[in-house]
Amino acid sequence: MAEIWTRYDVDSGAGNRFKPFAPACERNKGSILEVLRRVFADAADVLEIGSGTGQHAVCFAEGLPHLVWRTSDLPECHAGINAWIDDAGLDNVERPLVLDVTRRPWPIASADGAFSSNCAHYMHWPEVEAMFGGLAQVLVPGARFALYGPFARDGRHTSASNASFDRLLRAHDPGFGVRDVRDLERIAADGAMTLEEDVAMPSNNRILVWRRTPG
Numbered sequence: 647m648a649e650i651w652t653r654y655d656v657d658s659g660a661g662n663r664f665k666p667f668a669p670a671c672e673r674n675k676g677s678i679l680e681v682l683r684r685v686f687a688d689a690a691d692v693l694e695i696g697s698g699t700g701q702h703a704v705c706f707a708e709g710l711p712h713l714v715w716r717t718s719d720l721p722e723c724h725a726g727i728n729a730w731i732d733d734a735g736l737d738n739v740e741r742p743l744v745l746d747v748t749r750r751p752w753p754i755a756s757a758d759g760a761f762s763s764n765c766a767h768y769m770h771w772p773e774v775e776a777m778f779g780g781l782a783q784v785l786v787p788g789a790r791f792a793l794y795g796p797f798a799r800d801g802r803h804t805s806a807s808n809a810s811f812d813r814l815l816r817a818h819d820p821g822f823g824v825r826d827v828r829d830l831e832r833i834a835a836d837g838a839m840t841l842e843e844d845v846a847m848p849s850n851n852r853i854l855v856w857r858r859t860p861g
Contacts, residue, residue, distance in 0.1 A: 665733075666699035666726035670764070674848065675705045678794055681845055681853050682706060682761065685792050689713050689758035693784070695777060696765040697742055698723060700730030706761070707739035714738050716754065718745035747777040757784050763794040766830075767812075770821035775833050781858075782837025788860040791839065794853050798826040805850040827854065 686692055690713055697703050697717040707715035717727050719742055727742045743753045747769075760781055766774050781791055796808045803809040808824055815822035831841055834856055843855035 664726070665729040666701075666723075668699045668701060671699060671701040674763075674794075674851070675702055677848055678702070678763070678853065679706055679709045681847075682710065682792060685790050685843075685853075685855055686710060686713060686759045686761075689789070691716060691757055692759040692761055693754055693757040694718060695745065695747065695760060695762040697727050698763075700727035700742075702763055703727065703739055704730050704734035704736060707736050708734065711738060713758070714740060716740045716743065716757070718743040718753070720744070720746065747773055747780055750780070752780050752784055754784055756786055757789065758786060759789050760785060760791040761794075762791075766793065766795055766825050767815055768822055770819075774825065774830075778830075778833045778837055778839065781856075782839060785839075785858040787858055789858045790842065791856040791858075792853050793830075793856065794847070795851055796824050797830075797852050797854065798824050800828060801826060808850050830854065 692710075692713055693716045694703055695718060697719045700717065703715055703717045715738060717731070717740060719727060721744055724742045731739055731741065745753060762777070766777070769777065785791065796804075796811060798804065798808070798812070803812060803824065812824040815824065827841070827844070834841065838859040839856045840859065841854060842857040843853070845853040845855065847853055
């Protein structure tokens with residue numbers, strides 16, 4: 647598969663450095679932010695799982711100044727995330743944590759909210775289960791998890807483009823694939839998380855909002 651982002655040179659003052667850029671992030675960040683403003687209106691901090699290029703992190707931190715945006719990803723992504731953080735100059739976005747969802751304990755004890763974009767279909771199913779399991783441990787009661795991406799429902803894709811994308815993913819790696827909402831509901835229930843909202847988004851994507859059971 648082609649890379650989902652490109653890298654371009656940025657003059658850092660001490661020689662050029664690479665900064666990643668994903669066109670999809672640029673296209674979808676505004677519509678996602680509109681939903682997150684409501685979902686995280688009362689949150690003090692949000693953990694982003696799989697910050698990728700770092701574009702979403704700086705956009706959402708700027709658009710949600712009342713909270714702290716905590717970035718995370720595997721180490722190989724940290725340089726790019728830090729490049730975006732450096733250039734943004736915001737005081738409410740944190741440097742990336744090393745987070746492998748399958749490793750316990752996670753590098754954060756608790757969070758008022760969590761967000762992940764376009765990660766679940768690039769994870770193998772045990773990793774998706776591990777993500778929900780980890781969130782069940784770190785999210786405070788009543789906290790929300792917003793999961794953005796394409797999803798199937800009841801074994802059926804919601805569009806021809808999502809079906810095509812699913813075939814492309816599985817041809818690249820049989821463990822990848824567009825996830826079914828019903829399967830996600832099952833594993834979320836194991837961690838006392840329920841699906842609170844299913845928000846339609848542009849380009850046949852959705853935001854699934856999960857809530858950690860209060861009390």
